[in-house]
Amino acid sequence: MNRTDLLQLIAHGENSRVEFKRDDVRPERLASELAALLNHEGGWLLLGVEDGGAVSGLTRPAERAEEWLMQLARDHIRPPVAPTWETVELDGGYLVGVVAAPANAPDKPYKSKQGSSWVTKIRVGTTTRDATREEEQRLYQQSGGLRYGLKPVLGTDVESLDARRIRDYLARVLGEADTPAQESEQWRRLLLNLELVTETSAGFLATVDGMLLFGRNNRRFVPQCGVRAVCYAGTDLAYATRADEEIKGALLPLGSLDGSLLETGLIERTLDFIRRNTEPSAHLQRGRRIDGSAYPDDVIRELVVNALVHRDYSITGTDVMLSIFSDRLEIQSPGTLPNSISVERLVAGSRYARNQTLVNVMRDYGYVDGRGMGIRLKVVPGMRAHNGTVPDFLEEQDRFTVRLWK
Structure with a gap:
């Protein structure tokens, strides 16, 4: 990190990814801050910077400060880590120790020593606190150490x-x-x-x-298993709703041996809601009116299946959210993308499976193909061919949203 970048970090103050500390802080305290950053999205610990942003500098030689930090990371964090360390000199000869915690650390949850116990810490804004049981489960799931399903x-x-x-x-x-x-x-x-x-x-x-x-x-036993589907009359939430439905039931349909459908499943019920509440599109071709769907069926099917199969079911109290507006359609899935998957990698074709049993069974039914590249091969090219638009993929805290433009 260069001097300019460090000064910018200090000027912007502490946040969910930046923590200021004196270098005479107790090892247990610093370990909890580092573990919380590792369990979050990574970030920086700046040693030699006061809480208000004043630079006080390291109080010990840089080499000793580094040795102290590395010993702390081995003895007070489980699993042990080896954070990146560097020093940057600022005006007045003050040295600031910059400790970098990587994003997408692979062995979550990281625990810090608290007395005789090991405690999982998480970062919420500028605050570090103990993780709840549900939050700790999500960290295990992000690292592949727990299959919630x-x-x-x-x-x-x-x-x-x-x-x-x-x-x-x-x-x-x-x-x-x-x-x-x-x-x-x-x-x-x-x-x-x-x-x-x-x-x-x-x-x-x-x-x-x-x-x-x-x-x-x-729904009684797994309350977060459904879809909340709302159709609005206009372009934002302030408009009146045209339809509001809580869609529930088993994911899969019930068929007979002759191939006839006896009962629909949650996926088909959600697709039916979309078809009922999106107006068909029309255009002229050689003077003739050609009717079509507002959104391509294969695109909608792919996104509904993805939302239900890949959502984070450890997040309770919230369903998959389907919102239909006059100019767009949004599908919001609880949970961020799993470890090591970014929006860019997802669009490029990277594959992941948070809920492997669901994926396996859905593949048997033909809802999921063997390649697992529906975003790249179906959704993006499907919308370009349909109306020339590009879908929006938005990753926010505890949710992932796909937006299609009409």
Whole structure:
């Protein structure tokens, strides 16, 4: 970091990615700040800068300050880290130690030593605090250390899953002619192997993924499993709503062996809402009126499937949000992009799967293709061909939004 960049950081003050500290701070305190930055989006610890932004400089030689920091990062943070260290000299001969915490650190959650305990710290604005259990779970999930979808759902059992839908999946989709009797041990073992149930001290309980895919009354047990769909009369939230619906149910449809549809699933119900509440487009071609959909079906389908399959289900109390305006359509999915995936990499074709069981089953049904590059191969070129627009991809704190222009 050069002198100009450092002065700009100091001038802008502390924020969610910048923390000022004297270098005589207690090791436990500095470790908690560094761990919180690693658990957030990375950032900088500036040693030798007061809380108000005044530069006081390092109080010990730079080499000793570096050794102290590296020892602290090994002994007071789990897993141990080796942060980047450099010094920058400012006016008056003051040396500032710059500690860089990388974005997308791979081994979240990072814990700092607090007495005899190890505590997960997170950064909220300029404040560092203890993570809640749910926040800690999300950090594990971001690093691939926890598959939230495999968690048992309390209050459920094998009967909480719709056996009709599961048998339809096995017979019609996978082509398995013989399936075990529903009350048998073989049936429970089959569901266990499919990761639809898990075995606990309380018996076989449905997993989160099992309830999402095939659950009966899944809204009761996994309240964040639906879609909140709203259609507005104008271009912003201040306009009256034309339709407002809470769409719920199992993700997957129920079919018969002859291919007829008996019950729709959450994906198809969401697509139906969009079709009902978007006006068809029309243009003249050689003097003839040609009618078409407001948005390409394959683009809409890809985005709805992505939102439901890849959302962060550990974030409770919020559904996927579908908003239809007179000039655009927005799909907002709870959770940021997983570790190492940026918007640029997503558009370029990088693949990821936060909920692998959901992806596997959706691929069996044909909702997800084997390449996993729908944004690059379907959504972006589909909108360009449809009306010449480019979708907006917006990553914000705890949510990811895709916006299509009409």
